Amino acid sequence: MRKIVLFIAIITLTFITACNSAQENKEKDKKANEAGDAQETIVYESETGPIEVPANPERVVVLSSFIAGSVMASDVNIVGIDSWSNDNPRYEPYLQDAKEVSEESLEQILELNPDLIIATPDSKNLDKLKEIAPTVTYTYGKVDYLTQYLEVGKLLNKEKQAKAWIADFKKRAQEAGEKIKAKIGENTTISVIELFDKQLYVYGDNWGRGTEILYQEMGLKMPEKVKEDALKDGYFALSPEVVPEYAGDYMVFSKNSEQDNSFQETETYKNIPAVKNGRVFEVDGKAFYFNDPITLDFQLEFFTEKFLGE
Incomplete structure (x- = not known):
């Protein structure tokens, strides 16, 4: 009889321990998932002031045609692109999965679930775009063309890559x-x-x-x-x-x-x-x-x- 009681006690204890362990693992997984969902950010000094943006953006919408190529050169995934850029044959290899959008197609942009939007200061619906994702604007000609690429490199956390390309390009072009x-x-x-x-x-x-x-x-x-x-x-x-x-x-x-x-x-x-x-x-x-x-x-x-x- 004692052996039976002891056996039952051991089984019960083992079951409780297993349940507690499973619950602990579930809590750990939940915390890990929450941590994974919380995207790391940086503060970028934009033309309009500091703005918090993803440290490594993965779904970028570009509504500014003169910026698009700099984003592509930074090896960042573009999910939405303006019509002028989409019509450029040199850009085609970089836009296989991108949808053509404009600042007026807010529903389409929302469906693309961007984590960063790049536009111009005169883009329509800027306030609404900012509600969808962090939105950075650039003015054409505000800085020289190579500094513009460097700025995009800073925004996308690819400043080192941008500086290296700029130095190499100037050398090749001048030679x-x-x-x-x-x-x-x-x-x-x-x-x-x-x-x-x-x-x-x-x-x-x-x-x-x-x-x-x-x-x-x-x-x-x-x-x-x-x-x-x-x-x-x-x-x-x-x-x-x-x-x-x-x-x-x-x-x-x-x-x-x-x-x-x-x-x-x-x-x-x-x-x-x-x-x-x-x-x-x-x-x-x-x-x-x-x-x-x-x-x-x-x-x-x-x-x-x-x-x-x-």
Whole structure:
């Protein structure tokens, strides 16, 4: 009888111990899960002041086309993207799983469950976007193009990576520039002209389209008329008949194959010396618009090949 009672007592004690252990493990798992759900954050000094953002964002919505490439270059997952960026062929490999959204498609953005949103100060619904996720805005041209990438690197906790790329890029671009000047001459001029939505533009040294590389890093010359009219604002609208006045010894001609490019069939265009001498480099405007690391690497490769055959 005593043996039976003792056996029952042992079984009961074992059962209670097992239950207590299971409960303790459940509590530990719950705490671990709660800790995992609590995302680590950093404080980023944005244009509008300090803002708490994820230390390692995993679901980013980018509503600013001039920032998108910098986010991609930072190896951060983009779940929502603006239409201009989504139309850029250079960005396609980075946007396989991203949905096209705008600042007005709040429900779509909410469904994407972002942990960070990047926009511009004039984006609509900023207050509502901030309710969905921490929202950081950038103003185009507030800082120079390389500092802009560095700022994005700081936001995404990839500052070291950004600094390394910037140093390497400047070195590569400047070395290529020296070779190009040695080949075409120190005083040879280059202009960057674009036909966009039936309007012609010439660009200064800080409005994408490869201008930062050609003029800032390579130190190549722009025509005097371009300096006078486009350098301050970054671009200048042209009527077709005055294009020859802004054309350099070489021309980078940016265009969109889906738009009307009949200007190139006119006598005005055909009689430009750079055209007659075969010194026009045509580029896909959609791929050449911006000045982020992905686009800059592509532009540098393009110029090196066209000028040097490398």
